[in-house]
Amino acid sequence: MSKNKGEQPAVGTFRNENFKRRTRYTAVFIVLLAALFVVIILNINTGNVHISVGQILKIIFSGGNGVGTEYNIIWKIRLPRILMAAILGGGLSLSGFLLQTFFNNPIAGPFVLGISSGAKMVVALTMIYFLQHFAAVSSYVLIGAAFIGSMIATLFIILISRRVHHMGTLLVGGIMIGYICSAVTDFIVTFAEDSDIVNLRGWSLGSFSGMSWDNVQVAVIITGICLVLTFLMSKPISAYQLGEAYAQSMGVNIKTFRVLLILVSSVFSACVTAFAGPISFVGIAVPFLIKRLLNTSKPIVVIPATFLGGAVFCTVCDLIARMAFAPLELNISTVTSIFGAPVVIFMMLQKKRGN
Amino acid sequence: MADYYFHMNNMTVGYNKKPLIKDIEIGINKGEIITLIGPNGSGKSTILKSISRNLELLAGCVTLENNEIRDMTFRDLSKKMAVMLTERIKTEYMTCYEIVATGRYPYTGRLGILSKEDEDIVEESLKRVHAVELGSKNFDAISDGQRQRILLARALCQQPEIILLDEPTSFLDIKHKLELLAILRSMAKEKNITVIMSLHEIDLAQKISDKVICVKGDHISLFGEPENIFTYDNIRDLYSIDNGSYDPLYGSIELPRPKGEPDTFVISSCGKGIPVFRKLQKENAAFIAGILYTNDLDYELAKQLASEIIEEKPFCSISEENIQKAKAAIDKCSRVIDAGVEIGEYNQGIQEILDYAKQAGKLYNN
Known part of the structure; x- marks a missing residue:
């Protein structure tokens, strides 16, 4: 076909436009990075104990070898918490993005489909079992438990989606699975021993509080691997956006791809749930906002931008959760719902109008 | 095995292990235009999906240049075969240019980034279907007929040797129908691309096809050159027309003749x-x-x-x-x-x- 250049007009009509798009992508990335940076600084600098910026910088660059109350607040409490909010927020958003790809619907997400609640249930069971028999639970065990829980819920959802093709019905199915799992969790929590409850209550409502550097390390490893995998999948995802049949005709091995999509998405949401409990609406709202901002659904730009966007969204929400009614702390889902749910409503209204 | 370019060898197709059409035995030469005709629901799409490996065959095999397509990797097959389907695709924020560019999939690297050459091919594909001006439009915001052309450009962009099209002319007005068929014809004759498609318009099928496959019931009722297929009786039979007639000479359809005593x-x-x-x-x-x-x-x-x-x-x-x-x-x-x-x-x-x-x-x- 490339020999067919005799025709008017000259090739290159879209060069300019492609350039404009790329400029826009770059701008969005710069804005997101800047926002993340600002929010992190703001986050470190905000709290019940006021610490000056100079001191903060000194503590950060001390590399974990300081002493004193200020040091402990910054290094042992605020910093891991912020990093976790950023990492897990990014992971959660990508988990949503992958589910949306899988179900070919922008309203799919780990929370509305009951996947987070499934993870929550198995984690609660595991926690109680381990705390009764051993002194502590390792992060990996909790992530494993959360992964099993998310897979169970996901498989249920896939089974339902085989029978019903209407997305609304599927969502109702997911919400029901979520309720069942939450009910089971509440039941377990009610009958758990007093010492367990303190841990479980806060966690089962969702919170980034009480994160340690060990947690950060585990989250970085797992989320990092998944992020790389997701990014490497951006090409088949772009083909899959046109539907299964087209994707296959372009050379995608659909069966393998679908399995990988679900596995990665489940690991993402498992990691989040294991550490911070179920967090609502981030998985739907962030990918939607990012696509709008970039004005594209090209996975190769949407994936990293969604991760960054999720990080910004969750660190902002965590800041609000911490500070809005300080010293009282809100659970994180309260804040993400306030911002996320209206976005989802807006999305549905817009879709209706589009049709 | 006879030496056909594309050979459906004793193929049985269907859904969920239930055979729909049995013992399909058809050989196709390179550069031919083959049209599937037959009533709605007769299984034209099923055949197309089966030979594109979208559905598993229930029996028999399909060979492309004497290689069983079942044994080829999806990637190798995608460099030889492109499809254009009737199913509606749902997209968000995707321009027509981006849709067409997905056709480069088999040729790009791991991350799917387009090279300058890929970009040129995308643009030329748009030009071939006379849709350059649609390139920067959102795919959701164009008409059905325009979408059809963009999807054809996407298939062309894949630079296939064989192209499968399911009802490519649906949603198109007469001008674009003719234009699309003219593109297919020039592709087949100039670039020796094999075209297999299903069509509803038997008048057009008669005029464009080198060979025609008639699908009726659980088998291929007829296969051959249009001159032999498009007869008054064959067409009436294929579509069970009892309320109107078919003029094989011009390929036109007439409403039933007036009844009663002529006055x-x-x-x-x-x-x-x-x-x-x-x-x-x-x-x-x-x-x-x-x-x-x-x-x-x-x-x-x-x-x-x-x-x-x-x-x-x-x-x-x-x-x-x-x-x-x-x-x-x-x-x-x-x-x-x-x-x-x-x-x-x-x-x-x-x-x-x-x-x-x-x-x-x-x-x-x-």
Whole structure:
């Protein structure tokens, strides 16, 4: 076909436009990075104990070898918490993005489909079992438990989606699975021993509080691997956006791809749930906002931008959760719902109008 | 195994292990245009999905250049075969350019980034379907017909040797239908690309195809060149038409002929009768046509629409017998329409009939 250049007009009509798009992508990335940076600084600098910026910088660059109350607040409490909010927020958003790809619907997400609640249930069971028999639970065990829980819920959802093709019905199915799992969790929590409850209550409502550097390390490893995998999948995802049949005709091995999509998405949401409990609406709202901002659904730009966007969204929400009614702390889902749910409503209204 | 470029070898296709169409045995040469025709739900799409590996075969195999396509990797196959489907695709924020660019998938690297050359091919594909101006539009915001063209450009962008199209002309207006088929034809002839497609428009199928596959019931009822397939009986049979007719000569479809005792006699020649016949058909007024030479344009349509034809062999003067027949018909009818008949050396007899009708006071000029 490339020999067919005799025709008017000259090739290159879209060069300019492609350039404009790329400029826009770059701008969005710069804005997101800047926002993340600002929010992190703001986050470190905000709290019940006021610490000056100079001191903060000194503590950060001390590399974990300081002493004193200020040091402990910054290094042992605020910093891991912020990093976790950023990492897990990014992971959660990508988990949503992958589910949306899988179900070919922008309203799919780990929370509305009951996947987070499934993870929550198995984690609660595991926690109680381990705390009764051993002194502590390792992060990996909790992530494993959360992964099993998310897979169970996901498989249920896939089974339902085989029978019903209407997305609304599927969502109702997911919400029901979520309720069942939450009910089971509440039941377990009610009958758990007093010492367990303190841990479980806060966690089962969702919170980034009480994160340690060990947690950060585990989250970085797992989320990092998944992020790389997701990014490497951006090409088949772009083909899959046109539907299964087209994707296959372009050379995608659909069966393998679908399995990988679900596995990665489940690991993402498992990691989040294991550490911070179920967090609502981030998985739907962030990918939607990012696509709008970039004005594209090209996975190769949407994936990293969604991760960054999720990080910004969750660190902002965590800041609000911490500070809005300080010293009282809100659970994180309260804040993400306030911002996320209206976005989802807006999305549905817009879709209706589009049709 | 015979040496075909693309060979459906004793293939059985269907859904969920239930066979729908059995024992399909069809060989296709490179650069041919093959059209699947048949009633709705006959399984044309199922066949296309099966040969594109979207559905698993229930029996038999499909070979491309003597390689079983089942054994090829999806990636290798995608460099040889592209598809264009009827299913609607849901996209968000994707421009037509981006849709077309997905056709480069088999050729780009791990991350799917387009090279300059890829970008040129995308643009040329858009140009081939005359849709360059749609490139920057959002795919959700264009008409169905435009979408169809973009999807064709996407398939072309994949630079396939064989292209499968499911109902490519649906949603298109007549201009774009012709344009699309012209593109396919030039692709097949200039670039030796093999085209296999399903079509609803049998008139177009007759004109574009090198070979035609008729799908009916649980088997391929006919396969061959259009000259042999498009006969009056085959088409009526294939689509079970009992309410209308098919004219194999022009590939046109006619509504059923008016019923009842004919009350109008139409005298015409050289195609002048066609609008009159159609008008009478719409009024549901049965009529007799005559005296028509069997090589007259009017004769072909009269065969589909007239209750009775008084016919004469070409280039002969009109026989006394036919004149008497015509006069009898005039007696029987309450009106005679002269659609503008030409009278020359051979058909002097027509004048006699016109005069006869005039005397009876039944002659109307169209």
